[in-house]
Ligand code: SF4
């Protein structure tokens with residue numbers, strides 16, 4: 001079958017299963033990379049009426065809390081050199097963003113890889129790495145801890161969030177699981193969540209295929225996990241990466257933007273001397289907890305509304321003047337909607 005026939009075949013099966021299920025079905029894609037492909041190819045628009053596809057908390061920048069951003073901004077304001085990944089710099093904190101401090105002190109650094117932080121440490125021995133993201137990026141942060149680089153960890157784990165979403169008020173019938181995260185954790189951690197799930201790659205064909213498989217599983221009432229990305233994801237994941245995580249991090253309860261505290265969903269640095277939250281406790285101890293703003297990122301991350309339903313969307317909030325994390329990150333739902341002219 002060529003690509004065109006393959007896509008047609010998926011759509012035919014999706015329509016057939018949807019009519020056989022005979023009720024509303026809600027599927028959630030977890031990964032921001034998937035949301036990007038879904039919007040770009042208009043996949044939501046071609047699904048049968050009873051199939052709803054919503055975006056989940058799959059962007060590392062979007063789920064990082066206001067409080068963590070305010071803490072790292074406070075460190076930067078006190079002249080502590082900070083390194084982190086690009087999009088994070090522009091997310092507005094309560095007082096300012098890291099980007100604004102960069103303009104003032106020149107001590108905030110945008111990096112693309114762990115090795116750049118190792119290089120920076122030679123010049124700035126006190127550098128703090130602001131570690132964000134899921135199981136995909138956490139092994140790189142563990143590598144930095146191995147090099148004795150101080151870390152402020154806002155790392156999060158995906159399976160506990162899925163478990164919480166599956167048992168909440170959203171009534172999700174199936175998940176499209178993130179491809180990159182799965183290369184690290186493998187398949188087993190998902191099996192404890194008893195709803196249909198498909199691990200998907202990042203092409204439109206792979207996403208349509210995963211929707212087709214999910215609908216078949218839902219129709220047949222099979223709450224299992226299917227690896228739809230076997231060319232990259234192995235049953236056991238990446239054992240070395242997981243050992244690194246175990247060596248340098250403790251699993252803790254963690255607050256997610258918009259989702260609240262999720263039990264055992266965060267990674268905290270084990271070694272207190274390399275943990276910026278301990279080392280700079282006096283600097284950040286008066287930072288206030290996250291406060292409520294008119295930004296609806298939280299509802300977007302729980303799939304309760306679409307970006308276009310946020311009153312600030314395209315008005316006060318644009319990629320040039322983001323009011324919340326979902327408009328900052330390239331993987332944030334609001335930025336993706338904006339980019340494709342929704
Ligand atoms: S890091 Fe990878 S798996 Fe995670 S949300 Fe981004 S693209 Fe998806």
Ligand code: SF4
Nearest residue numbers: 296297310317324334
């Ligand atoms: S449009 Fe802006 S203000 Fe509204 S939810 Fe998205 S990021 Fe937040």
